[in-house]
Amino acid sequence: MSAERVRIWKFGDAVNTDDMLPGKYAPLMVGEEAFHRYAFAHLRPEFAASVVAGDVLVGGRNWGLGSSREYAPQALKRLGVGAVIADSFARIHYRNLINLGIPAFAAPEVVAALADGDRVRLDVERGLLQRDEDSFELPAPGGFLSAVLAAGSVLAYVREHGRFPGEDEAAESSGFRG
């Protein structure tokens, strides 16, 4: 359990990756050092300056739809976002979150129970979130995705294991190696 209490930033349904990081503030446009300062620049202009390392984002349905831009979750990572909890995730963005080592939990009941500005403690390893007396369970991402999170990133995982996440599972039936 994190010693520090962190803040919940609650968003609605269908938050897209343009909301998370508008294309005009991509690293290509504003530079590799500056882009994260524009996280949620349109949707919640106060976010990037006020978010504190460890804070948790909570969203509704289809979190992260749209563009495949990894610089959107990269900006969240740079700002220290500790986890994302949503009703459901869009495919490419979910994969990007895990690839960057940002814990992502699909947990509609937890989303429903949390409000913007809530103070919570989060234990990612045990999948536990605590708000005062209430405690919530967060389901671990399936199968090898948890292993990617544990490695810190998909690149770290591949370097460490010398194969893709899931490749061992695939290998069992295919005889695929290397």
Added chain:
Amino acid sequence: MTPELSGLTLAERILSVKAGRRATAGEIVVVLADQVMVVDSIAPAVFSLIERELDGVIAAPERISVVIDHVAPASSVQVATTQKGVREYARERGLRLFDVGRGICHQILFEEGLAQPGWVVLGADSHSTTYGAACAFGTGMGASDIALAVATGKTWLRVPETVRVRFQGLRPPGVAAKDVALAVVGRLGADGATYASIEYHGVDDFSMSERLTLANLAVEAGAKVGLVVPDALTRAAFEVPEWLQLDPSARYAKTVDIDLSALEPLVAAPFQVDNVHPASELAGLAVDQVFVGTCTNGRLDDLHEVAAILAGKRVAERTRLLIIPASSKVFEEAAADGTVTTLLAAGAIFGTPGCGPCMGRHMGVLAPGEVCVSTSNRNFMGRMGSPDAKIYLASPAVAAATALSGRLSVPEGESDVG
């Protein structure tokens, strides 16, 4: 040897053949990528990951395409400098480079035959589903996955379930592929096909360009891939492997039937692509800019449609009509057959083939309060500039009629409502 494929969907067939074993929905496969496409916005991250974290290894440079299209030509010294680096790296490492002006990544790969039926094509761009028009397994990924695919030549994929979209009947005049594509997104919703493959059945009536429009919007329903069932038209344009065919016993997660004859021109209103309405309901809305272009609708037939409506007429005084051909080939063909002249005479403004203002970076971004009718694929808040601007997605025909009147319009004689 081709694995046993009976009872499998198109997506399962492609991934089974690539994995060298029978693979069904839900399984994980590791497959070779036939082509990996990297765009200018993402290339710096990809190349730096390869150099810093993957020992500078590139498995098969001939299978990598690098496209400078998302800000082309460069809009600032910052962009120019980064693109210079991308260009140099691509040349040094022997990657296939498509430079400024050649056009939009998806259009170019298609034109160059770099997305073939049965291939796996990974793109650093979500609209890589577009390659499904040729029945290539095209899917978008982020920089880490693309860097790994470039370095190792492979990726891991979860074999998707399939949502079957069946078209029936014939489109009434004035109903474009874009309207059909929007109808599909409207019916499924923006997450109706998340993690899934959309298979488009009953496409006899759709040209290859129209199929590109259909597959392009698959991702707006959350799909991983949007595969158009190969038919005679596909076989006329490509070599289609014998195993890449429909299996009547294939299993679908869901089937959506769409009666084409009941469709009318549609628009997707701000700020979600699945916010689909009949164009006639929004008719009369004052429009500041009309944008015709993008990987969705910037092809020759789209320009023809616009020219047919604008020929001999003038764009409304208070409205800008911006046209950006999807590729240099489209531009050349439209110049050669007089389409460009017709459009210029009507008051259109042309931009360099590429993405233009589609993602809000340059060449026609919107001011606060402005309204744009666009043939593109996303109407998200701030997508084309100011978060206080509004984007309505529509077909080239609706775009052209709107440019003429300065108000959102359905082309005459093409609406039930009139």
